[in-house]
Amino acid sequence: MSEGKLSKKEWFYFICVVVLYILAIWYVAAHNLSWSSLFKAGILQEKGVTGLEARVKEISTPLSWNIPLVFWYIIIKGAALLVELLPYWIMGMFIAGGLVVFVSWEKVKHKMGYGGFGANLMATTAGAVIPICSCGIVPVLAGMVEAGVPLGPTLAFLISAPMLNVPTVFMTAGLLGKKMAIARVISVFAISMSVGLIVSYWQKKRKGLRHLVKIYVQPNLPPELQKFAYSLAVKLVRKPEGLTLDEIGIENKAKLEELEEAEVIEQTKDEKWRLIQRDDSKYQSGCMILPQGYQGTFGQKLIQLWKVSWQLFFTLNYYLVLAVLIAGAIRVLIPTSVIVNFVGGKALNSVLVASVVAVLAYVCTYVEVPTALALIEKGMGPGATLSYLLGGPGLSLPSIMMLSAVFKPKLLWLYVGLSFVGCVIAGYIFNLF
Incomplete structure (x- = not known):
């Protein structure tokens, strides 16, 4: 990520973000749809549908051989999702900028080393407490990598942040029961800690980040x-x-x-x-490594925070646009009703299928609980529900696509593979109780 003049590519994807945002606003206004559903849930919903229904119902998009019409629905549904994601995305940029500007790489390295048990526990707890959804986690992750946080704790934070936070625990307990909420908390800590420790060991053996991440980690040297x-x-x-x-x-x-x-x-x-x-x-x-660093006054650091945050914003917009278009395609080609019916059948009521569906059916944090409730009403079992709750916010295809902005393929698929296996195992174990 280089500073200075923006490239044509960065300007192009910034314009794409602006156009998609305006397009969604225009569509809702032109068709007299619900504004609250657009901004709160990222969906195109008729007025009068509120509460949980607004989270799981969308306007119908009948498939046909009219390819231009199908593409139009994909774009407009992706644009609607972008409206919901953008505030979290921008907030994530500023959190990431703060990590780059204010976090001392030397102190982090001294405290965390390559990421032992304590470091991974600290990162997992931080992810579970900080109320940031899957939509804004990628820029924060980029900031953590650039600030010098070891990969193990970084991945532990990456897993726990979208899978668990205080509001979703209460939502899970209220809608799905205390037992499910407790299982979710235990599962997230177990998966995050396991992945963090495995990656910490792996990084210690390999040493260095150049072959694992795409972002330049600027050394903060003495x-x-x-x-x-x-x-x-x-x-x-x-x-x-x-x-x-x-x-x-x-x-x-x-x-x-x-x-x-x-x-x-x-x-x-x-x-x-x-x-x-x-x-x-x-x-x-x-x-x-010119001897500059971020050692100025607090005011100078705030200016640098602004610069770094917006540089991240322009650099990562490509992945945001690609992610929302993939999500739009999933919403059009695989409607929510089809997913509910598919997973709800007794023959396919399995943890593995639910985990796969969680990857395919993009759900942002806070949306997974009401959609899981709809799946339970169709007959999905407790273990499959837990796997869906864990995998939905953190392992969807758009999320994986956005993570490719930071991770190189080997590390990306290690993260995806370990997390997916963890979700499946958690679901199978929960079925035993």
Whole structure:
């Protein structure tokens, strides 16, 4: 993520966001639909339908061979969802910016290391307490990665935040029963902690984030090491093929190893040190560590917070647009009524099917409880319901697509695979009680 002038691509997707938002507003006004359903649930709903019904019912979109009409419904339903998501998305950007500007990378690294039990428990608890839904978690995640939070606790937070928070616990207890609410809390902590510890162990073995994440993690180096890194970067820019240890100075070996761990430089096969060239930036690593940091006054930090937040917003809009269009396609091609009937049958009343449906049927946090109630009324069992509650907010296809803005494929599918297995196991265990 490079600062400076915005690219044509970033401007294009920003315009797409604005156009989709305006399109949804126009459609609701032109067809005299419910404004509250649009802003609170992201759906196109006739007036007069309130409460839980507004969460699970939508205007009908009959499928036909009229392909342009089908595409129109996909776009308009995706646009409606964007109206609900956008406030959370922007809020997530500012939380992410705050993490980048105010969180000390050195303190985080010192406290969390590669992410032990305590670090993962802290991250899981924070995710469960902070009221942020799946719609805004991706920019926050980007900020955590850029701020230097280890991957294990980052993923623990990523899992617990959309799957669980205080309002959804009370909603679950009130609509689905205390037993389901307790099972949800225990399951989320078990899944988050397990994934966090596994990824922490995996990261410790691999060391470094360059091959796992797409976002550049700017090292917050001590002042003395910053000066050395800058002077070394100037030499290496002039000699990009690299310098030997003798040319740099054998007394600087320890500093070189620290910069290698921070992924600023790397050692080649012929034992030369060179700058790491970033694929996602026109700059080399050494050019990113000028001795600046965010060490100004509180007012200066607020200005930097604004800049970082909006840079994140423009950088990640592509994934937001793609995600809402995928969600729109799911809503049109797989209507809620079809999903209810499909999962409600006794023969398909299984935890595995419910977990798969949770991935396919996009539900934002706070929406999964009333939709789960509708599924229960159609005959879905308790274990399948729990799997749906866990998988729906965190493992939907649009959410996975947005996460690809931060994770490279190997880490993304590790997260998806472990989380999916955790949801299935939790559902099967709950069926035993």
